[in-house]
Amino acid sequence: xxxxxxxxxxxxxxxxxxxxxxxxxxxxxxxxLRERGGRLFVLGVGGSAANCSHxxxxxxxxxxxxxxxxxxxxxxxxxxxxxxGWETVFSAWMEISKANEKDxxxxxxxxxxxxxxxxxxxxxxxxxxxxxxxxxxxxxVSRDGGYTAEVGDNVIVVPVVHPxxxxxxxxxxxxVIWHGMVSHPKLQIKATKW
Numbered sequence: 001x002x003x004x005x006x007x008x009x010x011x012x013x014x015x016x017x018x019x020x021x022x023x024x025x026x027x028x029x030x031x032x033l034r035e036r037g038g039r040l041f042v043l044g045v046g047g048s049a050a051n052c053s054h055x056x057x058x059x060x061x062x063x064x065x066x067x068x069x070x071x072x073x074x075x076x077x078x079x080x081x082x083x084x085g086w087e088t089v090f091s092a093w094m095e096i097s098k099a100n101e102k103d104x105x106x107x108x109x110x111x112x113x114x115x116x117x118x119x120x121x122x123x124x125x126x127x128x129x130x131x132x133x134x135x136x137x138x139x140x141v142s143r144d145g146g147y148t149a150e151v152g153d154n155v156i157v158v159p160v161v162h163p164x165x166x167x168x169x170x171x172x173x174x175x176v177i178w179h180g181m182v183s184h185p186k187l188q189i190k191a192t193k194w
Contacts, residue, residue, distance in 0.1 A: 010161045017159040027184045040067040044108035047171045058182040090126030101134030110170040112146025142170030
């Protein structure tokens, strides 16, 4: 079997393993967020940060949810990294944004962060800040879900089907799942052009 056939077979397997009930609960949670006038802060780094930018557009334009990604403001992100350190870029961003109990965080991450191993500490510190301030925590992560799954209110874990392709599958399925959300009849208020 070719690599391409194998890769697509793995993707099909993941489609069959992602929990659709968890997706329905996430749609309900996002609907409740919009109805209470809350904002959605989407956090991620690397390829997941790029997914955050795209998701911000979709949640704002298609669903009418006020949504932001701290990684979209490269000037603030790099200034905070330079002056205060990488670990606090998300928590400081939410603090200055006056994030509160009406709001929610949506994490896109392969591993979800790990405080013990000091991995993705910006996500860990951001979620600690969010918990302290009463924000709901959602996530689309992989592996064991890490810190995001540990503290989150509704976290969808993309199953691992091949140990060498955790990252590409995790980041691809972040897009599959958030597109499922912005296309959901409970959430979508504006149709896509195509």
